[in-house]
Amino acid sequence: MQELHDAPLAPLTTFRLGGPATRLITATTDAEVVDAVREADAAGTPLLIVGGGSNLVIGDQGFAGTALRIATQGFSLDGTRLELAAGEVWTDAVARTVEAGLAGIECLAGIPGSAGATPIQNVGAYGQEVSSTITEVVAYDRAAGETVVIPNAECAFSYRxxxxxxxxxxxxxxxxxxxLEDAGGLSAPIKYPETARTLGVEAGDRVPAATARETVLKLRAGKGMVLDPEDHDTWSAGSFFTNPILTEPEFAAFHARVAERLGPDAKAPAFPAGEGLTKTSAAWLIDKAGFTKGYGTGPARISTKHTLALTNRGEATTEDLLTLAREVVAGVHEAFGVTLVNEPVTVGVRL
Known part of the structure; x- marks a missing residue:
């Protein structure tokens, strides 16, 4: 277990932003993780868990406490049953399951971060969510002081x-x-319209799992959603805002604002999200509120490839990023009466 003091955290995040931690511990086994957590809790020391750093916005002042970087490794495949250590690189794990001819997470290719983060966010993209394939999560329960196994039904999964x-x-x-599913090397049924169109198939069809993965990687790369150190559009946390879910009265008010702003024939994206609920597109809202691709003049700007990603152009601070995020939130609310919610976890700062 490695320990550093006054350790930079920015290099551990995909935003490449944030100040140092008082102490940084890197744990490579489950036992080291548990020991570090118990030590911090016993001492009353603030604790920050760091995985792949793809969903963190850390304040410029850093973190006054112990940052615990989980770097555990473990990929175990028994038939269709997969177990991943929390520190496993998620996109590499997806590739290995596809190579094994299994289906279920192939459309989650290219998502940065570690396996341990996937149940927390109920990571999803291109018609798949991890909640549909996760059977159990093994976790250390800090309240009980013990390691527990939590079945899917008790994980309370919902959208993100x-x-x-x-x-x-x-x-x-x-x-x-x-x-996972052994479908003879085929993917799970394709659900996402953009993926189906790109593949030239109908929704519900299956394609070779490798083809589905490669197609998703190309779609993500075209939106700056696959990490590339040379491309500042990928110096981000991917989608910065979740898609709003509106009640019937909220959607009616929203629909009226759309008609008022864009004309009576304008239609906003709308998807069923449960009884009496409708999900709309955060990217659409941002664009129609005037925040187009590449928006901004400072070191933090909207991606040139996708309006849902806020990016560090190389010299940004966390405050630069938050200033842009607040401008977008305020502009969307003024235009459509909808309040966007950030998807990344904020540390020491608030939107």
Whole structure:
């Protein structure tokens, strides 16, 4: 277990932003993770869990406490059952399951970060969410002081949310278990319209899992959503805002604002999101409110490839990023009466 003091955190995040931690511990086994958490809790030391750093916005002043970087390794495949250590690189794990001819997470290719973060956010993209394949999450329960195994039904998964996100200071994910599908090398049924169009198939069709993965990687790369050190459009946290979910009265008011602003024939994206709920597109809202690709003149700007990504152009500070984010939130609310919610976790700062 490695320990550093006054350690920079910016290099551990995909934004490349944020000040140092008082102490940084890198744990390479589950036991080291648990020991570090117990030590911090016993001493009353603030604790920040760092995985792949793809969903963190850390304040410029840094973190006054212990940052615990989870660098555990472990990929175990038994038939269709997959177990990943929390520190496993997610996109590499997806590639290995596709190479094994299994389906279920192939459309989650290219998502940066570690496996341990996937149940926290209920990571999803291109028609798949991890909640549909996760069977169990092994976590250290800081309240109980013990390691627990939480079955899918008790994870409280919903859109970009879970029990782990609801109680961020309670659970530290150690391992994630999945049940994948052996469809003879084919993918799960293609659900996302853009993916189906690109593949030239109908929704519900299957294609070779490798083809589905490669197609998603190309789609993500075209939006700056695959990490590339040379491309500042990828110096981001991917989608910075979640897609708003509106009640019937909220959607009616929103629809009226769309007609008022864009004309009576304008139609906003609308997708069923449960009884009495409708999900709309954050990217559409941002664009129609006037924040187009490349918006901004400072060191933090909207991606030139996708309006949903806020980016560090190389010299930004966290405050630069937050200033841009607040401008977008205010502009969308003024235009459409909808309040955007940030997807990344903020540390020492608030939007």
């Amino acid at each position: 949310h879970s029990r782990f996100k609801a109680e961020p200071d309670r659970y530290v994910v150690l391992r994630v278990r999945f049940e």
